[in-house]
Amino acid sequence: MKKRTIPESELILTGEGAIYHLGLHPEMVADTVIVVGDPARVAKISKFFDRIDFQITNRELVTHTGELNGKRISVISSGMGTDNVEILMTELDALVNVDLKKREVKDKLKRLKIIRIGTSGCMQPDIPLDSFLVSKAALGMDSLMSFYPWVESEEGQVIGNKVQRTLGLSIRPYLSEASTLLLKEFQGPQMYSGVTVTAPGFYAPQGREIRLRPFLPDYLDRLSKINTSFGQITNFEMETAGYYAMAKMLGHEMISFNALIANRPNHQFSPNAEKTVNGLIEWVIERL
Ligand SMILES: O=P(O)(O)O[C@H]1O[C@H](CO)[C@@H](O)[C@H]1O
Numbered sequence: 412m413k414k415r416t417i418p419e420s421e422l423i424l425t426g427e428g429a430i431y432h433l434g435l436h437p438e439m440v441a442d443t444v445i446v447v448g449d450p451a452r453v454a455k456i457s458k459f460f461d462r463i464d465f466q467i468t469n470r471e472l473v474t475h476t477g478e479l480n481g482k483r484i485s486v487i488s489s490g491m492g493t494d495n496v497e498i499l500m501t502e503l504d505a506l507v508n509v510d511l512k513k514r515e516v517k518d519k520l521k522r523l524k525i526i527r528i529g530t531s532g533c534m535q536p537d538i539p540l541d542s543f544l545v546s547k548a549a550l551g552m553d554s555l556m557s558f559y560p561w562v563e564s565e566e567g568q569v570i571g572n573k574v575q576r577t578l579g580l581s582i583r584p585y586l587s588e589a590s591t592l593l594l595k596e597f598q599g600p601q602m603y604s605g606v607t608v609t610a611p612g613f614y615a616p617q618g619r620e621i622r623l624r625p626f627l628p629d630y631l632d633r634l635s636k637i638n639t640s641f642g643q644i645t646n647f648e649m650e651t652a653g654y655y656a657m658a659k660m661l662g663h664e665m666i667s668f669n670a671l672i673a674n675r676p677n678h679q680f681s682p683n684a685e686k687t688v689n690g691l692i693e694w695v696i697e698r699l
């Protein structure tokens with residue numbers, strides 16, 4: 412069967428042949444990729460590398476690729492939100508699985524290992540501030556999956572329906588899961604686990620009120636009391652559900668780690684957030 416040629420307006424390359432938003436060429440991407448939200452966090456990770464081969468910046472998308480203990484690793488920042496995650500994941504996948512010259516999907520597809528290191532707010536009062544948490548699954552409160560052929564597990568549908576009903580939400584959240592392979596590879600002490608809520612915003616979508624009152628009553632309280640087959644709903648951030656769903660559809664392994672720098676029911680924000688994030692970076696680096 413003749414392969415589809417991807418048009419220039421869909422797979423966009425710069426004059427130098429780099430992919431449109433990431434600004435990368437295929438040889439600049441390692442098989443193990445660490446993703447972060449904050450562009451400034453990229454250098455905090457690549458400083459552990461023995462050697463940095465490429466440093467590329469375009470908008471909020473910063474990439475450092477190098478070597479650590481003989482292993483090639485890329486670190487890429489996405490900025491905030493699942494809309495950026497969609498761009499990062501699609502272009503990252505195209506760099507390894509599309510022949511950019513022919514504009515055709517390759518016959519042999521690569522499976523990347525992708526690890527998120529991010530910050531997050533905890534909604535369980537008994538998980539201490541500055542803890543680390545791995546997202547076993549994530550609930551996407553955004554609309555990204557309405558635009559993809561996302562096939563949800565039965566378990567996911569049950570959880571999504573339960574959350575929609577309990578909160579009185581107009582949208583049905585989607586549930587996506589961590590890679591079981593990476594959950595086994597990245598084990599160790601000091602790591603809580605739970606279900607992460609990926610919010611389409613930092614304020615009302617995470618139950619915060621500054622001047623505008625969140626529309627949904629008792630949001631935080633109701634969410635934190637929901638039990639799922641993956642455990643309690645534990646924390647808020649803004650990318651993981653999009654990452655897990657895109658990774659699943661594109662055939663990559665993905666895991667998301669959270670530094671819990673806020674505890675919402677206890678009204679705390681960490682005075683040591685920077686130290687906690689650095690601790691999580693070291694925890695992950697030690698297990699690469
Ligand atoms: O620290 P990062 O990785 O950016 O992650 C979290 O912090 C940002 C909000 O402050 C959102 O991107 C959220 O997901």
Ligand SMILES: O=c1cc[nH]c(=O)[nH]1
Binds near residue numbers: 531613617648672
């Ligand atoms: O509360 C928090 C802290 C970090 N990131 C979030 O998205 N929420």
